[in-house]
Amino acid sequence: MKxxxxxxxxSALAVFSIALFCGPKWISxxxxxxxDRQILLSIRLPRVVVSVxxxxxxxxxxxxxxxxxxxxxxxxxxxxxxSGAALIAAAGIIxxxxxxxxxxxxxxxxxxxxxxxxxxxxxxxxxxxxxxDRLLLAGVGLGFLFSALLMLLMSVSSNEGxxxxxxxxxxxxxxxxxxxxPYGVIFIxxxxxxxxxxxxxxNSLMLGDDLAHSLGFSPGKERFIxxxxxxxxxxxxxxxxxxxxxxxxxIPHIGRFVVGSDSRVLIPxxxxxxxxxxxxxxxxxxxxxxxxxxxxxxxxxxxGAPYFLYLLRKRDVLSI
Amino acid sequence: MRKTVLNKKNRLGFIVLxxxxxxxxxxxxxxxxxxxxxxxxSLAPSMTExxxxxxxxxxxxxVTSYCDYPEEAKARTKIGGMSNPSLEAVLSLxxxxxxxxxxxxxxxxxxxxxxxxxxTYVFMTRTIDQLPEGIRKMGQALxxxxxxxxxxxxxxxxxxxxxxxxxxxxxxxxxxxxxxxxMVAGPGTxxxxxxxxxxxxxxxxxxxxxxxxxxxxxxxxxxxxxxxxGAATGMDMQKKSSGLLERIAYLxxxxxxxxxxxSENLYRLGPRVIPGLxxxxxxxxx
Amino acid sequence: xxxxxxxxxxxxKGADFSYEKEKPFIKDISLAVDNREFIGLxxxxxxxxSTLLKLASGILRPTRGTVDLWGKEIHDYSNRDRAKLLSxxxxxxxxxxxxxxxxxxxxxxYPYDTLPELTVDxxxxxxxxxxxxxxxxxxxxxxxxxxxxxxxxxxxxxxxVLLDEPLANLDIKYQIELLRLLKxxxxxxxxxxxxxxxxxxxAFQFDRIIMIKEGRILGSGPPxxxxxxxxxxxxxxxxxxxxxxxxxxxxxxx
Numbered sequence: 001m002k003x004x005x006x007x008x009x010x011s012a013l014a015v016f017s018i019a020l021f022c023g024p025k026w027i028s029x030x031x032x033x034x035x036d037r038q039i040l041l042s043i044r045l046p047r048v049v050v051s052v053x054x055x056x057x058x059x060x061x062x063x064x065x066x067x068x069x070x071x072x073x074x075x076x077x078x079x080x081x082x083s084g085a086a087l088i089a090a091a092g093i094i095x096x097x098x099x100x101x102x103x104x105x106x107x108x109x110x111x112x113x114x115x116x117x118x119x120x121x122x123x124x125x126x127x128x129x130x131x132x133d134r135l136l137l138a139g140v141g142l143g144f145l146f147s148a149l150l151m152l153l154m155s156v157s158s159n160e161g162x163x164x165x166x167x168x169x170x171x172x173x174x175x176x177x178x179x180x181x182p183y184g185v186i187f188i189x190x191x192x193x194x195x196x197x198x199x200x201x202x203n204s205l206m207l208g209d210d211l212a213h214s215l216g217f218s219p220g221k222e223r224f225i226x227x228x229x230x231x232x233x234x235x236x237x238x239x240x241x242x243x244x245x246x247x248x249x250x251i252p253h254i255g256r257f258v259v260g261s262d263s264r265v266l267i268p269x270x271x272x273x274x275x276x277x278x279x280x281x282x283x284x285x286x287x288x289x290x291x292x293x294x295x296x297x298x299x300x301x302x303x304g305a306p307y308f309l310y311l312l313r314k315r316d317v318l319s320i
Numbered sequence: 321m322r323k324t325v326l327n328k329k330n331r332l333g334f335i336v337l338x339x340x341x342x343x344x345x346x347x348x349x350x351x352x353x354x355x356x357x358x359x360x361x362s363l364a365p366s367m368t369e370x371x372x373x374x375x376x377x378x379x380x381x382x383v384t385s386y387c388d389y390p391e392e393a394k395a396r397t398k399i400g401g402m403s404n405p406s407l408e409a410v411l412s413l414x415x416x417x418x419x420x421x422x423x424x425x426x427x428x429x430x431x432x433x434x435x436x437x438x439x440t441y442v443f444m445t446r447t448i449d450q451l452p453e454g455i456r457k458m459g460q461a462l463x464x465x466x467x468x469x470x471x472x473x474x475x476x477x478x479x480x481x482x483x484x485x486x487x488x489x490x491x492x493x494x495x496x497x498x499x500x501x502x503m504v505a506g507p508g509t510x511x512x513x514x515x516x517x518x519x520x521x522x523x524x525x526x527x528x529x530x531x532x533x534x535x536x537x538x539x540x541x542x543x544x545x546x547x548x549x550g551a552a553t554g555m556d557m558q559k560k561s562s563g564l565l566e567r568i569a570y571l572x573x574x575x576x577x578x579x580x581x582x583s584e585n586l587y588r589l590g591p592r593v594i595p596g597l598x599x600x601x602x603x604x605x606x
Numbered sequence: 607x608x609x610x611x612x613x614x615x616x617x618x619k620g621a622d623f624s625y626e627k628e629k630p631f632i633k634d635i636s637l638a639v640d641n642r643e644f645i646g647l648x649x650x651x652x653x654x655x656s657t658l659l660k661l662a663s664g665i666l667r668p669t670r671g672t673v674d675l676w677g678k679e680i681h682d683y684s685n686r687d688r689a690k691l692l693s694x695x696x697x698x699x700x701x702x703x704x705x706x707x708x709x710x711x712x713x714x715x716y717p718y719d720t721l722p723e724l725t726v727d728x729x730x731x732x733x734x735x736x737x738x739x740x741x742x743x744x745x746x747x748x749x750x751x752x753x754x755x756x757x758x759x760x761x762x763x764x765x766x767v768l769l770d771e772p773l774a775n776l777d778i779k780y781q782i783e784l785l786r787l788l789k790x791x792x793x794x795x796x797x798x799x800x801x802x803x804x805x806x807x808x809a810f811q812f813d814r815i816i817m818i819k820e821g822r823i824l825g826s827g828p829p830x831x832x833x834x835x836x837x838x839x840x841x842x843x844x845x846x847x848x849x850x851x852x853x854x855x856x857x858x859x860x
Contacts (some may be wrong), residue, residue, distance in 0.1 A: 017787050023537060024535055024538060024543065025537075026536060035540060035541065035543070038540060039537050039540050039541065041569070042540075042567045042568065043536050043537050043540065043567065044537065046567075067703075070700065070702065070703070074331055079832075085841065111692045117816055148329050162554065162555070167498075167501060168500065168501055172501045172533075173498035174500070174501045174502060174533070174535075174536065175563075176502050181561065200713070200716050203705075203709075203716075204713055204716060206700070206703045206705075207699075207700055207710075207713070208696060208698070208699075208700040210660070210665055210694060210696040211694075211695070211696060212701075212763075213663070213664070213665050213685070213691045213694070214663065214689060214692075214694040214695070214714060215689055215693075215713060215714075215716045215762070216685045216686040216687075216689030216690075216717040217685060217689065217716075218685055256704060260704075260705070260706060260709065261703050261704050261709065262705065286537075288537065289528075290535060291524070291526065291527065291532075291534060291538035292527055292528065292529070292532040292533055292534060292535070293501075293533045293534065293535050294533075295501075295533075314534050
């Protein structure tokens with residue numbers, strides 16, 4: 001296991017440096033010109049850091065959600081949690097809410113994520129358990145509703161500038177700069193720490209609520225704590241770069257294959273894997289149509305949506 | 321078997337009937353609108369501006385929700401957006417003619433208007449250079465040559481002066497429409513035309529679309545001599561773009577104070593391109 | 607015989623429970639369990655066996671009455687402390703997540719900060735699954751999966767184990783194996799076991815049988831005295847009788 005982790009960290013470092021030096025144009029680490037150094041430091045580095053942070057948050061969120069809901073199709077995007085976060089954040093921008101100062105957008109996104117998560121959970125809960133199809137339908141349905149509301153907000157606001165101001169919500173990492181990173185780091189670090197510290201509880205929840213109880217955990221309380229962790233991480237990722245889909249779905253599946261199902265290993269592995277995936281997706285997005293750019297969310301959707309459909313086709317998935 | 325034959329016949333009949341009606345309609349419309357149209361609907365902000373500037377403002381009864389210039393245009397009935405106008409809203413205004421542009425309106429919508437017997441005029445001009453000519457043609461189609469001619473000349477005069485004075489300044493320019501995510505003016509826009517006309521180079525000239533989402537890295541690499549930041553309604557662009565400008569603070573243009581905040585004059589290929597040109601020219605001179 | 611100061615390992619006093627208002631499901635059940643007892647909870651489907659076990663394990667709270675574990679109200683224990691004394695294995699086992707046997711059994715250590723006396727591999731060996739330690743539980747048979755749970759419980763080290771129909775849906779071979787394993791473990795590890803069952807065939811394997819129907823106790827005591835024809839008929843609503851033959855075997859006559 002230690003060797004595997006070492007390899008994962010190694011490949012993560014490799015991906016991050018590739019993302020730094022590759023891009024629309026290759027920058028050679030040997031003999032940096034002034035301009036190269038400036039591009040590296042002020043443009044590529046923050047963007048790589050943000051994509052890694054977001055990917056980590058999404059990968060770990062997926063691992064936690066899939067465990068909490070005992071559903072391999074769970075992902076903050078598919079379950080509408082990202083859209084909930086994005087909607088409230090966008091509404092905050094449009095109505096000019098600034099009550100929490102620099103934290104306003106992340107805090108609003110957190111509120112949106114939390115409310116959506118709990119609502120989807122409540123919709124999917126029946127007779128003492130989560131019903132995979134109900135969860136999925138509730139999530140997808142809410143996601144539709146939130147996208148519609150987002151569009152409504154955009155079309156009723158006659159202000160052209162405001163409309164552009166919330167465009168990033170659709171998954172765009174190009175707005176990143178150093179100044180928003182600290183807030184993202186705080187949210188993601190707290191979320192990851194909570195998730196990691198409750199990893200045993202998460203493992204036991206995967207065996208069912210009664211067994212979790214028998215192993216000394218209160219299922220309701222643990223689930224709530226883990227939902228807070230997911231909401232914090234999802235909110236931070238939405239605040240940093242908008243809605244990015246499917247990372248939370250893909251990565252934990254690959255992670256389970258590589259390091260196994262134990263959350264104590266799967267959560268950090270999914271975080272690293274998510275970081276790598278988004279980093280690569282963004283690298284592709286900003287390179288293939290250079291000098292123009294594609295949002296990273298499009299790339300992750302192209303990679304993730306077919307996998308989602310493949311999972312859906314495997315019938316046993318819905319019978320958990 | 322027999323059934324399908326019948327169906328085919330039926331369908332054929334309908335198609336024939338449809339075309340008959342269509343031609344009838346077309347004839348009717350050409351006949352009844354021989355003189356200058358009294359009820360005009362404009363499907364683009366640039367068209368609205370031209371119509372008002374040519375003195376037909378009174379007759380414009382419907383505009384898009386983006387038509388905010390001149391001030392009187394805002395008071396006209398709104399018929400929806402440019403790419404998605406409401407057919408019903410247009411019909412309910414009973415227009416004599418609907419003015420469209422190839423830059424932003426859809427062909428399908430034009431076809432639907434035709435099929436309903438509504439006359440359209442499609443403005444084909446896409447460059448500042450051909451704007452006066454385009455305006456004159458439009459005046460002929462609307463049977464109001466005088467006003468349009470005056471407008472065309474008012475553009476033509478200054479334009480030829482700029483053209484005559486044009487010399488390659490060797491300046492690289494970028495025009496930012498929105499800082500985050502970064503959107504710049506690409507080829508095929510009045511902004512691009514204006515930059516070229518003034519003897520400078522738009523660094524985004526190789527972009528494949530009019531308003532590309534552009535790589536900041538590429539901006540740094542191409543290091544423009546001058547950065548224009550366009551206005552957006554209700555937005556403090558200095559504040560909005562401060563984050564981006566801070567990140568590229570080491571660029572000579574930013575360091576030497578060559579970042580200029582300009583109006584939205586050049587956003588539309590219409591009467592305001594001349595003040596827009598003047599604005600840019602003044603900064604390019606320095 | 608024990609003195610008044612000696613406590614029952616589990617004591618339920620006058621417990622009522624209802625899932626819906628005004629519709630009591632468990633009615634006034636009182637029950638005391640002593641250390642090292644091996645108890646079979648017998649009754650037809652829907653008689654309240656599972657609910658009673660959930661009340662006893664603290665998953666459900668009685669609407670009236672109390673449940674004491676070692677003389678203390680079970681809900682006054684912290685979750686962790688309770689888990690060291692009592693473990694509960696539900697009837698429906700969720701085996702969809704691909705844990706390895708070792709990972710799964712290892713969860714028995716969760717209530718403890720220090721390593722327990724038994725190691726994970728010891729526990730796996732005790733249930734005879736050593737060769738499967740690194741296999742995924744999703745690849746195991748039904749009987750093997752149950753044994754994985756038992757191994758986890760062993761590691762958890764709780765003295766009182768409540769099992770909800772552990773033999774359900776198992777082939778007879780695995781039923782017998784599992785029952786033998788449980789009896790054996792009880793001897794070796796001083797455990798108290800309460801098992802819900804609806805199969806009368808194995809009732810004679812227990813020290814004590816508690817028969818319930820419609821949320822009430824019909825009788826409690828050694829199998830020979832409790833499993834009378836009248837009680838069986840009342841509980842299962844069909845005329846059946848248990849007979850023992852000369853060799854000590856038991857068969858059902860109906």
